[in-house]
Amino acid sequence: MEKITCTGCSLLCDDIIVKKDGSNIEEIIGACLKGVERFEMISSKHRVLKPYIRDGDSLEEIDWDTALNKVVELINKSNNPLLYGFSNTTCEAQLKAIELAREINGFIDSNSTICQGKALNVAKETGFTTSTLTEVINKSDVMILWGFNAVESIPRLLNKILFSRGKFRMTGREIKTIIILDPIKTDSFNVMGPRDIALLIEPDKDIELIETLKEICCTENALPSNEVAGLDKDDFKRLQTNLTNSEYISIFVGQGLLKNQEGKNPLKSLFELIDIINERNKKGRASIILAGGHFNMMGFEHVALSNTGQNQSLSFNNHQLIESQETIISKIENKDFDLSIILGTDPISHLPMRLSKKLASKPIILIDNSRSGTYLIADLILPTSISGLETDGTAIRLDNVPIKLKKVIDAPQNLLSDEDLLNKIIEKLREKREGI
Amino acid sequence: MELRLNSVRMINHDQSKEFSLGELDIMEEELAIAYINPQDFEEMYLTASLKLHISNENGEIIVNFEQDEDVPKGTVLMPVSIWSNQLTTVKDGEIVNKNIAVQVEASRDPPTKLNVIIKKIRNE
Numbered sequence: 410m411e412k413i414t415c416t417g418c419s420l421l422c423d424d425i426i427v428k429k430d431g432s433n434i435e436e437i438i439g440a441c442l443k444g445v446e447r448f449e450m451i452s453s454k455h456r457v458l459k460p461y462i463r464d465g466d467s468l469e470e471i472d473w474d475t476a477l478n479k480v481v482e483l484i485n486k487s488n489n490p491l492l493y494g495f496s497n498t499t500c501e502a503q504l505k506a507i508e509l510a511r512e513i514n515g516f517i518d519s520n521s522t523i524c525q526g527k528a529l530n531v532a533k534e535t536g537f538t539t540s541t542l543t544e545v546i547n548k549s550d551v552m553i554l555w556g557f558n559a560v561e562s563i564p565r566l567l568n569k570i571l572f573s574r575g576k577f578r579m580t581g582r583e584i585k586t587i588i589i590l591d592p593i594k595t596d597s598f599n600v601m602g603p604r605d606i607a608l609l610i611e612p613d614k615d616i617e618l619i620e621t622l623k624e625i626c627c628t629e630n631a632l633p634s635n636e637v638a639g640l641d642k643d644d645f646k647r648l649q650t651n652l653t654n655s656e657y658i659s660i661f662v663g664q665g666l667l668k669n670q671e672g673k674n675p676l677k678s679l680f681e682l683i684d685i686i687n688e689r690n691k692k693g694r695a696s697i698i699l700a701g702g703h704f705n706m707m708g709f710e711h712v713a714l715s716n717t718g719q720n721q722s723l724s725f726n727n728h729q730l731i732e733s734q735e736t737i738i739s740k741i742e743n744k745d746f747d748l749s750i751i752l753g754t755d756p757i758s759h760l761p762m763r764l765s766k767k768l769a770s771k772p773i774i775l776i777d778n779s780r781s782g783t784y785l786i787a788d789l790i791l792p793t794s795i796s797g798l799e800t801d802g803t804a805i806r807l808d809n810v811p812i813k814l815k816k817v818i819d820a821p822q823n824l825l826s827d828e829d830l831l832n833k834i835i836e837k838l839r840e841k842r843e844g845i
Numbered sequence: 846m847e848l849r850l851n852s853v854r855m856i857n858h859d860q861s862k863e864f865s866l867g868e869l870d871i872m873e874e875e876l877a878i879a880y881i882n883p884q885d886f887e888e889m890y891l892t893a894s895l896k897l898h899i900s901n902e903n904g905e906i907i908v909n910f911e912q913d914e915d916v917p918k919g920t921v922l923m924p925v926s927i928w929s930n931q932l933t934t935v936k937d938g939e940i941v942n943k944n945i946a947v948q949v950e951a952s953r954d955p956p957t958k959l960n961v962i963i964k965k966i967r968n969e
Contacts, residue, residue, distance in 0.1 A: 446862045452953065453866050523940055561856040592944075593851060593922060594915035609917070664854075668939060702854070738938050757966060758860055758927040761934050761942070762904050765927075769966050781863040782927045784965050803909040 416704040416797035417444035419807040422760040441564035457792040490515035491746035494754035496703035498510045499802025502827035511725045518737035519709035522721045525701035535680045540696040541808045547575035548657040556665015558595035612701045614638035616670040619678040627653045629687035656693035661700045705804040749775045758782030794820030848921045850945040876926040877956040878906040882918040898952035904931035906957045928957035
């Protein structure tokens with residue numbers, strides 16, 4: 410029996426027990442559906458174990474030397490390579506990917522740019538108040554899920570923060586209130602009890618609610634004259650009462666708040682609201698936690714920031730970081746690339762078709778251990794070990810806490826880790842350049 | 846009928862899982878699915894054996910559907926997947942995958958297969 414950290418999502422549960430029989434995992438105890446799926450990938454019959462090159466509709470298996478030579482050939486032909494993904498790998502591999510981008514004068518971005526990383530860009534202007542999960546567990550009496558379906562995105566989050574007993578919340582669930590703001594009644598609504606508040610907000614009207622709250626929250630008996638964003642006066646009053654009288658409000662922000670509404674950025678307004686609550690609420694404080702999904706989405710932000718001074722969308726020229734307003738979206742939209750190197754993600758499936766068609770129009774090198782939409786399009790596929798299960802490393806949890814990942818079993822067929830494969834590519838490129 | 850499409854993560858219709866562990870030629874069974882309000886079901890004269898043809902200026906797909914009282918009237922809910930992303934778009938440099946106007950009609954054709962979408966992406 411061994412206690413390990415799960416890399417099924419950004420919660421990085423470090424209380425998972427595995428029973429091993431030699432090189433096989435016999436039993437997994439404590440993992441959620443997403444976690445179990447991650448473990449099942451180890452022995453999936455569809456797992457990618459060999460390098461492949463595309464020949465029309467079919468994939469041809471090739472040896473590693475041929476594959477690496479092909480990578481070098483494609484990169485050397487490219488004048489404008491694009492590197493994307495890196496939120497399902499370790500911080501060590503992320504660092505190596507930035508080194509590769511610098512080496513080949515490429516543009517590198519992570520999934521975070523189109524997800525919770527947007528909030529960090531807003532925070533550069535406004536700053537923001539955040540918490541660790543330990544603080545939430547120990548102190549929080551009100552938890553707000555705003556545009557965030559915790560039950561299906563980060564399944565064990567509520568077990569940890571809502572149903573747990575904290576240092577200052579010894580009675581646990583019965584003194585914790587959960588408020589859900591969402592246009593859809595998601596599965597997260599099913600955990601609600603009598604003291605909780607379900608608020609079905611009109612689509613794209615979050616900004617209206619936040620702006621109203623900025624005006625009157627934490628002000629005694631202040632209520633709007635009309636319905637706000639589909640919330641009637643009673644609903645608004647209940648929300649207002651909780652924001653005014655709670656000791657520690659934790660707001661988890663999901664995908665629902667990432668898009669501009671009425672020409673305004675709801676995240677910026679929310680950060681301002683938090684500041685206002687913290688100023689007016691004499692009794693307690695409020696903070697925000699960004700609920701990204703991929704297990705090391707926050708990692709790329711930290712690794713990029715600490716190594717280059719910029720947290721995402723890094724553009725290199727002459728092996729130096731240059732100023733650029735580009736993002737992964739603008740690069741693909743403008744077809745401003747001639748090769749893409751994708752690691753541990755599936756942009757062909759996850760991006761709107763308009764972008765996936767453009768991405769597919771140029772050669773794709775895919776580094777991944779499982780099939781995906783991108784796998785069905787990529788010109789060259791390089792498999793690696795599964796980070797955190799077959800490789801040690803570091804990841805940054807959704808609340809910005811670094812967590813050590815421990816290798817559980819050996820990778821099959823001596824597959825390299827993402828970090829080692831990226832390193833090998835860099836070495837090959839340098840050898841070629843130096844004529845070795 | 847015009848509805849608003851919302852694509853959301855659904856743990857039981859998880860694209861990564863289907864790609865990693867499932868069979869590609871029947872992936873549409875889990876991912877080409879939409880949820881609509883029973884009132885919209887009635888207004889569109891749908892029956893259980895029909896499918897939904899969902900389209901907008903970005904693309905079109907045919908999907909299975911289920912009625913769900915938790916889905917607000919006027920909304921069609923889909924799991925995030927290569928199917929829903931045939932209808933999503935980019936606006937002002939941002940991906941728009943929620944609250945998108947779509948036309949929804951009954952169809953007798955089977956759900957769109959993965960290989961049809963892949964060919965479209967490859968421009969074949």
